[in-house]
Amino acid sequence: MITIRQKLVAASKAVMITNGQHNKKKYIVVHETDNTNIGADADAHARLQWNGNSRQASWHWQVDDQEAVQSFEHFWECWGAGTYQGNTEGIQIEICVNQDGNYQKAVQNAAQLIAKIMKEENISIDHVVQHHFFSGKNCPRNLRAGKVKWSQFLDMIRQAHDVPKTPIGTNKYRILTGTYSTKQAVDSAAQLMKIRFGWLVYIEQDGAYYRIKTGTFTGLSAVKQAETKIKTAKLAQLTYILDV
Ligand SMILES: [Zn+2]
Numbered sequence: 244m245i246t247i248r249q250k251l252v253a254a255s256k257a258v259m260i261t262n263g264q265h266n267k268k269k270y271i272v273v274h275e276t277d278n279t280n281i282g283a284d285a286d287a288h289a290r291l292q293w294n295g296n297s298r299q300a301s302w303h304w305q306v307d308d309q310e311a312v313q314s315f316e317h318f319w320e321c322w323g324a325g326t327y328q329g330n331t332e333g334i335q336i337e338i339c340v341n342q343d344g345n346y347q348k349a350v351q352n353a354a355q356l357i358a359k360i361m362k363e364e365n366i367s368i369d370h371v372v373q374h375h376f377f378s379g380k381n382c383p384r385n386l387r388a389g390k391v392k393w394s395q396f397l398d399m400i401r402q403a404h405d406v407p408k409t410p411i412g413t414n415k416y417r418i419l420t421g422t423y424s425t426k427q428a429v430d431s432a433a434q435l436m437k438i439r440f441g442w443l444v445y446i447e448q449d450g451a452y453y454r455i456k457t458g459t460f461t462g463l464s465a466v467k468q469a470e471t472k473i474k475t476a477k478l479a480q481l482t483y484i485l486d487v
Pocket residue numbers: 273274275323374380382383
C-alpha cells in the first residue's frame with residue numbers, strides 16, 4: 244500500500260508561487276515530472292518545493308513507486324497546468340519517472356492517491372484530466388504515449404480500494420550504516436546517536452569492520468528524517484534503510 248505524508252511548503256513561500264488560496268478544486272490534473280534522473284523521486288521533488296523552487300512552478304502532490312508526498316494543501320492555486328483555469332480549479336499531481344523507480348508502480352500509486360482525493364474533495368472521475376487538457380502540453384508524456392493506457396489508468400482509479408486514510412505510514416524500518424574500520428570510531432558514533440538523538444543502537448561486527456544498526460522507526464517519513472540526522476551530523480558516510 245502507498246505511504247502518504249506531508250512536507251508542506253511554508254505559506255510565506257507558497258504565496259510567491261501560487262495564485263492564492265481559493266482553488267475551486269474542480270479537477271485533478273495529472274502530470275509527469277519528465278525528470279528521469281536517478282533519485283528524482285517524490286522525496287526529491289518534495290524537497291525541491293520545500294526548499295523554495297526557483298522555477299515559477301508548483302504542484303500539490305508528487306508520487307513515486309513508494310509514496311505520495313503533499314507539498315501544498317488543496318486550497319492553494321498551484322502553478323502547474325499552464326492556464327489560469329487549470330491553475331485555479333485544479334489539484335496538481337506529479338508522477339515521478341526517475342529511471343531507478345518502477346513506473347508501473349508509481350502509476351498505480353497515483354491512481355490510489357487520486358481515488359483518495361476524489362473522495363475527500365468530492366470530484367468525479369470525468370474531472371480527472373491530463374495537463375494536456377488545459378494547455379495542450381504533451382504531459383503526462385508516458386501515459387499519453389500509452390506506456391499505461393489512459394483508459395486503464397482511469398480503471399485503476401475506479402478500482403482503487405484500501406485507500407489510506409492517515410497521512411502516516413505504519414511500516415517499520417531500521418537504519419544500517421556503512422562500515423567503520425575501528426572499534427573506537429564505531430563506539431563514538433553509536434554513543435552520539437544514543438545521547439544526541441536518544442535512539443536505541445546496536446553495533447554489529449562485519450568481518451574486520453563494524454556497523455551500527457538502529458532500533459525501529461515507524462513510517463518512511465520518520466526513518467528518512469533519522470537518516471538525514473545521521474548524515475547532517477556526519478556520523479556515517481553510508482546508510483541503508485531496512486524494512487523490518
Ligand atoms: Zn504537466
